[in-house]
Amino acid sequence: MNVPGWSARDLEVISRLRQLGGTVTPEAEARERIRKQVLQRLAEEERRAPSKRRRVLAEVLAAAVALVIALGGLGLVLSKNSLPGDVLYGVKRAGESAQLGLTFGDSAKAEKHLLFASHRLDELEALHDAQAAHYSDTLADFQHEATLGTAQFTQLAVQGGGGHLTQLESWASEQQAKLTQVRSSLPGGSMDSYYAASGLLDRISTRAQRLTTRLNCAQITTGVPDELGAVPDTSECRPPGQDAITASQPPLPLPPPPVSQPAAPATTTTAPPSTTPSQSQPSGSVPPSSGMSTPPVFNPPVPAPTSPRTSGTTTSAPPPSLSIPPLFPGLPGVGIG
The missing domain is CATH 1.20.5 (Single alpha-helices involved in coiled-coils or other helix-helix interfaces)
Known part of the structure; x- marks a missing residue:
């Protein structure tokens, strides 16, 4: 057998190896060991x-x-200058949401909301011959941003002073001027949204003014906020310290009304004839006269000091009788003694 490139010796060695491979087969244990090694390598590769x-x-x-x-x-x-209806307008609004999420502080977030609301009116002014739905959607977005910013501003104002209220009132006046300027270019289908936005700006301006007038009162708000934030109280404005003073002092009772009494009739008193006191009969003491007339008082008889005494007993003189005039007309007087 002649094979190109192979010598007779090479062919003989190959033939002998084939014969040897056919007669010698590995044992069962060797085959199992080889199989496990192959599977292990495949698992490692996996x-x-x-x-x-x-x-x-x-x-x-x-x-x-x-x-x-x-x-x-x-x-x-x-998308910075994109308008409602453009392809990149959604990217612009997503960027605004990202800016708001990266803003810290309630005051800064409130300013962002009002800034975005102002951007909506700028976009409304730049729209030309657009669909009425684009105008309505832009005005709705304006109302949403303006409401959120106003709610945060009014809550901050009643806590930290009236600076936020002045800023809010000035912003509402500027946006009302913008809205009035674009009214002639709005299509008829968006007029309802226009009136709603204008009414919202009027409410914001009124809310800022009323809260400003209540800043020096003890009760500024009602304590129950609405969509625009703090609601001004409508009760009587009292200074901050007056309620505490009034609460610490109990109310004084009112004096009773004066009772009109008729004039007492003049009484004629007949003075007894004056007698010269003698040593055997001392004169009695006369009580001081008061401003009001008193009924006549009859002194009981007083025994003379030279009168004979009864043996074994001592009698004391009875107390003088007193008479009190009537306190109210029509009532009898009171006598004691």
């Missing part, structure tokens, strides 16, 4: 494969995120 796939997938995702960030930044730049 475990290594997912890690490689995850690494490749992570690289692909990182590249995709970088591409999205690059396109997003470019999209924000391109």
Whole structure:
């Protein structure tokens, strides 16, 4: 057998190896050991494969995120002047939401809401020959942003002073001027939204004015907010310290009304004849006269000091009788003694 490139010796060695392979077969244990080794290597390769796939997938995702960030930044730049109905207008609104999420502080967030509401009116002025739905949607977005900003501003104003209220009132006046300027260019289908937005600005201006007048009162708000935030109280305005003083002092009772009494009739008193006191009969003491007339008082008889005494007993003189005039007309007097 002649094979090109092979010598007779090579062919003989191959023939002998084939014969040897056919007569010698490995034992069962050897075949099982070889099979386990092969399966173990295949399992190791299978475990290594997912890690490689995850690494490749992570690289692909990182590249995709970088591409999205690059396109997003470019999209924000391109969508800066987009209007409702444009392709990039959604990117512009998403950028505003991102700015609001990265803003910290209630005052700063309130200013952002009012700024975005002002942007809606600027877009409304830039719209030309657009559909009525675009005008209505823009006015609805304006009302949403203005309501949120006003609610935060009024709550901050009653807590920290009237600076926010002055700013809010000035902003509402400026937006009302913008809204009046674009009225002639609005289509007929969006007039309901226009009147709703104008009424909202009037309510915001009135709310700011009323809260400003209540800042020096003890009770500024009702304590129950609405969609515009703090609601001004309508009770009587009292200074901040007056309620505390009034609560600490109990109310004084009112004096009774004066009772009109008729004039007492004049009484004629007949004075007894004056007698010269003697040593045997001392004169009695006369009580001082008061401003009001008193009924006559009859002194009981007083025994003379030289009268004979009864043996064994001592009698004391009875107390003088008193007479009290009537306190109210028509009632009898009171006598004691």
